[in-house]
Amino acid sequence: MPPVDHVVTSGTFSLDGGTWDVDNNVWIVGDENEVIVVDAAHDLEKITEAVAGRRVVAVVCTHAHDDHVNQAPALADRFDAPILLNPxxxxxxxxxxxxxxxxxxxNDGDVLTAGGVTLRAITTPGHSPGSTCLYAEDLGTVFTGDTLFSGGPGATGRSFSSFDTIIDSIxxxxLTLPGDTAVRTGHGDSTTIGTELPHLEEWITRGS
Known part of the structure; x- marks a missing residue:
């Protein structure tokens, strides 16, 4: 099995009185024996199928919007794994x-390992107060949740978010990570740090 796999699950995101249909990326990182699940969203059985009987070391939440955590307790209970989240x-x-x-x-700098893969937590507030990315240096990959997408930063127009803070975090x-680092996002297509670097000034200008 590849060190990084994922499934796309579908459901809703609700906040501030609104509800939207969303597709989420659920990332599964590790080897044939054990994995870390990043952002347990919407579909417990689909995630369980992708885990494929491996030991779940942890259920890690990049942030706590309901579409990223609505299956975290059920998945944690099913696999007797801890849920990790920035306080x-x-x-x-x-x-x-x-x-x-x-x-x-x-917390920032925490190191998690599963199946020989090491993930380092990088706290990146802005989309939410404790949004956290997970950097797998050996794989040249960062899991960004909803902090950085293909084309720009995550949304900041809702409660507990800040445009200036997310730009500072990114x-x-x-953007200090190597340019060829793969960016595995919470929704939509993956990208690279180098691809997103030119977009930053455009977003700063747009937001000012």
């Missing part, structure tokens, strides 16, 4: 799971 995400997490807390904090924490 600044608590207000968003509690909107979906008021009676269930994450099992462990995910500029200071992500």
């Amino acid at each position: 600044a995400e608590a207000p968003l997490w509690e909107m979906t799971w008021p009676d269930r807390r994450p099992d462990r904090e995910l 500029r200071g924490r992500l």
